[in-house]
Amino acid sequence: MKKWLEEDSLPFRLEGKLGGAFATAHYAQGGADSAIMEILGQLLVKGMLAYSGGSACGLPFIHHGPVALDREGDHFDRSREMFRIFGSRFALKIRELQL
16 A cells, blocks of 8 residues: 555546555564554645544544454454455445545
8 A cells, every 4th residue: 555655546637535544564573563653644745635533423433544454353244344344334434524
C-alpha cells in the first residue's frame, strides 16, 4: 500500500475521496497501529478524507482502523465482525457524503 500510495497512485485523482485503513498482525505489538497511521497520513497527503469507523459510532470502538491479530488466541476470528462493521460504517459514510 505504501508504494502504491507514494508512487503508483500518481495518475489518479484521489483528492476528496474517502479512504480508510486496516491491518493484521501476529501480535499486539506487531506494528499494525503504526501501519494504519502511516496509511492514514498518506491519505491526507493525497487530499483524501480519512475515515476510521469512529468510536462515536458506538461499539465496537474503532479508533484508527480495525486490527486483527492472528497469534492472540481466537482474536483473528473474533475480529471478523469488527471488520464487517467497519465496512458497513464506511459504506454508510460514502452514502452520507455522496462520493
